[in-house]
Amino acid sequence: MKPFHVQRNVIALVWGSLLLVGTDHAFGQDALDRLKPDYLQRMREARERFALQRQAVANEGSISQDSYRSVRANLHVHSELSHDSRGKIEDIVAAAKRAGTEVLMFTEHPSKEKDFYLDGNQGIRDEVLLIPGAEMKGMLVFPTLSLRPYESSEPIDLARLVRTRGGHVFLSHLEERMDWEIPGLSGVEIYNTHADFKKQKRMVEAMKNPLWLVKLGELVKEYPQEVFSALQSYPDDYLKRWDELNQIAPHCGVAANDAHQNVGVRIRLKDADSVSVEDPIGEVLLTLPKLLAAPVIKIPSDAMPGNLLFSLQLDPYECSLRHAGTHLLVKEFSREGVWDALENRRAFVAFDWLADAKGFNAWVVDASDLIGPAVHSIGSRVRWSDDLHWVAHAPLNCDWRLLRNGSVVVETKGSEFKERLIEPGIYRIEAWLTVGEEKLPWILSNPIFVQEGDDGG
Ligand SMILES: [Zn+2]
Structure with a gap:
C-alpha cells in the first residue's frame, strides 16, 4: 500500500461528505443538486406524464410534394474499435433499439490495428442502420473510402478530401475549437453530452471519490436515465457559435452522444487489507484500505482476492443513446436517405429522454x-x-x-x-x-x- 493512496482518499472522503451535505447552491442547472431522490422522482413522473400526453401530429412527414419519413439517429458513438470503449456491437444495437434509435453513426478513434472504415460497423443489423466513421482531427468524419493514407493530414485538407468524395464531416467538441472555420463542412455538433458533463464541475469533482460513487449507485439502480440526464443544460455556447457559422454558410446541426459506456467504478478485493478501484475499462485507478471501503460496500467474509465487490456503470449505452438524438427527415430508410437528409439539413436535435420528439x-x-x-x-x-x-x-x-x-x-x-x-x-x-x-x-x-x-x- 502506497501512503499516497491513503492520503488522497482520506481527503476525497472528507471532500465527498462535504459535497453530499453542503448543497446550499441555487437550484437550477447544477447536476449535483439534481442527484437527489425527490428531484429524480419528479423527473420520472414528468417523463411518464409526457408519454401519456403525447398526441400524434397530423402533418408528420408529409409537408410538401415530397413526403419524408422521420428516423432517429445517434452520432458520435464509440464501440470496442475505440481504445476507450469495450462496447460490443450486439449490445450497442440492442441498446439503440430500446432507446428508439434507428441509425447509429459510429465515430471510432483511429487505431493501428483496425481500419475504422473498412473494419467498422456497417449495413443493417437487427433493423438498425450502422454507418462507420471516426472522431479525428477535432471532427466527426463519415468517409466513403478508407482514410488510412490520409491520417496525418491537416483538418482542413482531410475535411476537403472527405467532402469532395461524397462523405460527411461535422466539427466536434466546439468548446475546444470555437474559432475554427473550415470551408465546406456538412455541419457542427450543436450539443455534446461530454461537453455538457465537463460543465458540471461540482459533479466531476464528486465523481473522483469512489465512495461517493458507491452511494450514487443506489440512485442509479432506481433512476438510471434520470441520473444520466441530470447533466443536461442548454448548450448556449454551442448554439451561439452555430448561429455565427450559419451566417457564413449553412451548417447542419447535430447532437453528439459521445457514447462510450466507460464512466463508472468497479471495486475488487485486492488482498487481505485492501481493495482496488477500477474504471469500467478495467484500468486500476487507486487502491484503498479495506477499512475505508467496508462501511460503504459489502465485503463478504469469504471474498477472495480478485473478486468483484461492487460495480456501477453511469453511462450505459441505452441511457446515453436515449438522452439526445438527431432526427432526420429522410426520403428512404437507407444510407443514401441519411446522407441526403444531412446534406440538406432536414434534421432536428431532441432530448428524447424527456419525451419522444418523433412527429x-x-x-x-x-x-x-x-x-x-x-x-x-x-x-x-x-x-x-x-x-x-x-x-x-x-x-x-x-x-x-x-x-x-x-x-x-x-x-x-x-x-x-x-x-x-x-x-x-x-x-x-x-x-x-x-x-x-x-x-x-x-x-x-x-x-x-x-x-x-x-x-x-
Ligand atoms: Zn468521442
Whole structure:
C-alpha cells in the first residue's frame, strides 16, 4: 500500500461528505443538486406524464410534394474499435433499439490495428442502420473510402478530401475549437453530452471519490436515465457559435452522444487489507484500505482476492443513446436517405429522454406563390416574399422560441406554432418543456434560411 493512496482518499472522503451535505447552491442547472431522490422522482413522473400526453401530429412527414419519413439517429458513438470503449456491437444495437434509435453513426478513434472504415460497423443489423466513421482531427468524419493514407493530414485538407468524395464531416467538441472555420463542412455538433458533463464541475469533482460513487449507485439502480440526464443544460455556447457559422454558410446541426459506456467504478478485493478501484475499462485507478471501503460496500467474509465487490456503470449505452438524438427527415430508410437528409439539413436535435420528439416538424409556407402555397422543409433556403409563414407542430404542448440570426423574436405556447415572418433572416425554432419550476430544452431545429433574392435548394 502506497501512503499516497491513503492520503488522497482520506481527503476525497472528507471532500465527498462535504459535497453530499453542503448543497446550499441555487437550484437550477447544477447536476449535483439534481442527484437527489425527490428531484429524480419528479423527473420520472414528468417523463411518464409526457408519454401519456403525447398526441400524434397530423402533418408528420408529409409537408410538401415530397413526403419524408422521420428516423432517429445517434452520432458520435464509440464501440470496442475505440481504445476507450469495450462496447460490443450486439449490445450497442440492442441498446439503440430500446432507446428508439434507428441509425447509429459510429465515430471510432483511429487505431493501428483496425481500419475504422473498412473494419467498422456497417449495413443493417437487427433493423438498425450502422454507418462507420471516426472522431479525428477535432471532427466527426463519415468517409466513403478508407482514410488510412490520409491520417496525418491537416483538418482542413482531410475535411476537403472527405467532402469532395461524397462523405460527411461535422466539427466536434466546439468548446475546444470555437474559432475554427473550415470551408465546406456538412455541419457542427450543436450539443455534446461530454461537453455538457465537463460543465458540471461540482459533479466531476464528486465523481473522483469512489465512495461517493458507491452511494450514487443506489440512485442509479432506481433512476438510471434520470441520473444520466441530470447533466443536461442548454448548450448556449454551442448554439451561439452555430448561429455565427450559419451566417457564413449553412451548417447542419447535430447532437453528439459521445457514447462510450466507460464512466463508472468497479471495486475488487485486492488482498487481505485492501481493495482496488477500477474504471469500467478495467484500468486500476487507486487502491484503498479495506477499512475505508467496508462501511460503504459489502465485503463478504469469504471474498477472495480478485473478486468483484461492487460495480456501477453511469453511462450505459441505452441511457446515453436515449438522452439526445438527431432526427432526420429522410426520403428512404437507407444510407443514401441519411446522407441526403444531412446534406440538406432536414434534421432536428431532441432530448428524447424527456419525451419522444418523433412527429415534430417545422416548415415555411410561402402563400404568395401563384400556383399554390409552396412548402419549404427545415434546412431549406427560401427566397424572401412578404407572405412567408413559419409553422411548427409538436406531439406535446410546449414553449416555443423562434429565433432570427440567434436572437429570440417570438415566444408562444401550445402544440402548434404559426407566425408570419416580417423580414429575411436565418430562422430556427426551439421547443421547451416545463417540469415543476424548471424549463428544459427539448427540441432544437435546424434553420430555414430566408434570404433576399436567394432561392437555392
Ligand atoms: Zn468521442
